[in-house]
Amino acid sequence: MDVHVTRSHLRGTARAPPSKSYTHRALLAAGYSGGATVESPLVSADTRATARAVAAFGGSAAPAGSERGGDRPAEIPDDADALAVEGFGGRPGVPDDVIDCANSGTTMRLVTAAAALADGTSVLTGDGSLRSRPQGPLLDALGELGVRAESTRGNGQAPLVVSGPLSGGEVAIPGDVSSQYVTALLMAGAVIDEGVEVELTTDLKSAPYVDITLELLADFGVEATPVDAAGDPLDGAAGAAGFSVPGGQTYAPSGGTYAVPGDFSSISYLLGAGAVAAEPGETVRIEGARPSAQGDAAIVEVVEEMGAPVDWDREAGEIAVERADLSGVTVDVGDTPDLLPTIAALGAVADGDTRIENCEHVRYKETDRVSAMAEELGTLGAETTEESDVLTVHGSESDLAGATVDGRGDHRIVMALAVAALAAEGTTTIRGAEHVDVSFPGFFDAMADLGMDVEREGVIE
C-alpha cells in the first residue's frame, strides 16, 4: 500500500501501542506456565507469530472470555484487550507443522530455543527478510548444549531444523549480533534441570532488551542473573560478562495475570512527529508512556537534546512535546538499535550534523536500516555519510522535498520516513506502508487523528 503524506501540523493526544518486546516474552512465558492472562497485549503481525508458536507447542492464546473452538486456537482479533494463554505443560510438544515466524526475529530466536526443549524435531521458517537474518550463533550455542540445530541451507539462516531435547550446562555466545540469543537461552534454560550458564564472547549490544527479559522473568517468578567476569552478580545486563539461570524453575505470574506496558520504540515516532510538526503554541501528547526497562525511552532525552521542549510525567505515563527548530546531536545506539530510523529522520530535519554511532548491529534487522535510511533520506534531499558503524545525517530542513520513497518492507523505515515527510516540502509517497502492521498497526490512524495530512490508497479517510 502506498501512503501520501503532505507537510502538515499536528496537535492532540495519541496512545502508545503496547510493547512488542514485552508481549512476545509474556506470550511465551505464559506458554511455559500452567496458563496466564496477558493484559493489554500488542496484537500485531509479529506477536501473532509468537502466539502461533505457543499453539504449535500445544498451548493456545485466545481473547480472554472467548470460547476455544475445535482443535485450532481462535484467530486473535485486532482489538483483543486481554489474551488467555493455556500453557503447553512446561515443555513444548513437537509441532504438527512448520512454525512460520513471518517477519519476526524475536519470535524466531525465542522459539528456536523453546523448540530445542521438545523431544523431537521442529522446523522454523519466515518471510524473505527473516530468512536472511543471522541465526548461526544461536544454532551453534544450542549445538554446544547437545541439540541438533541446523540451517537447511548451511548458511546460518532460516529455514531452521531443531531436534531436542536440550540439556543444560555452559555455553559461549557473541553478544554483538543479537541480544535475542541471550533472551532465548535464558527463557528456555529456566525449565531444564541443570539450568544454563551463558558466557559472552564479546560485549553485549542491545543490553536493555535483556533487562526487559530479566524484568519479565522476575514477574513470572523466574530467576536469572547477569554476572561479571568473576561470576559475581550484577544489577543489570549492561557490562555483563555472562548470565546464569538456575534450572528446574516454574513460570507463574503473580495473580495469574501480566500487564504489558506501552512501547517506547513506537513512542519514538509520535514524539519525533510532535517535535517536527506540532502546531505552533500547541502540544502533541502521548499516553501510555510509563517507565519500564525499555532502553528506547532514551528517545525522550534525544528529542530534548535536539531542542524540542518535552515534558514527561512518568507517574501519569504522559509525554507532551512541542515543535522546535531542531539541532543535530551525537547519539550512541549500541543499546537502542530500533531508534536509529527515528533519529536519522529527525537528523534530516535538524540543522547541522546528527552522528549516530555504534550502529553496526542495526544492519541485521528487517533490512539493513543504516543503508536504508541513508538512501531513502537521500531521496528526500538529505545528505548522509555512511560508515560501517556510524551514520551521519547532514541535516537542513530547507533541503527536504517530497518524493517517492520505499519503506523497504520494514515497519520502522516506513514510520521514520513518515516523520521526515511531515517536514518535507509538498507530498511524500511511502511505498509498502502496510508493514506498520508488524509493530504499530494503528500508526497511520493515530497520525491522521493528530492532524497528519495522509492519504492511504484503498482507505477512505
Ligand SMILES: O=C(O)C1=C[C@@H](OP(=O)(O)O)[C@@H](O)[C@H](O)C1
Ligand atoms: O528482544 C527484543 O525484543 C528485541 C531486541 C533487539 O534486537 P537485537 O537484540 O537483535 O539487537 C531489537 O532490535 C528488536 O526490535 C527487539
Ligand SMILES: C=C(OP(=O)(O)O)C(=O)O
Ligand atoms: C528488529 C525488530 O524486531 P525483530 O528482531 O523481532 O524482527 C524491530 O522491531 O525493529
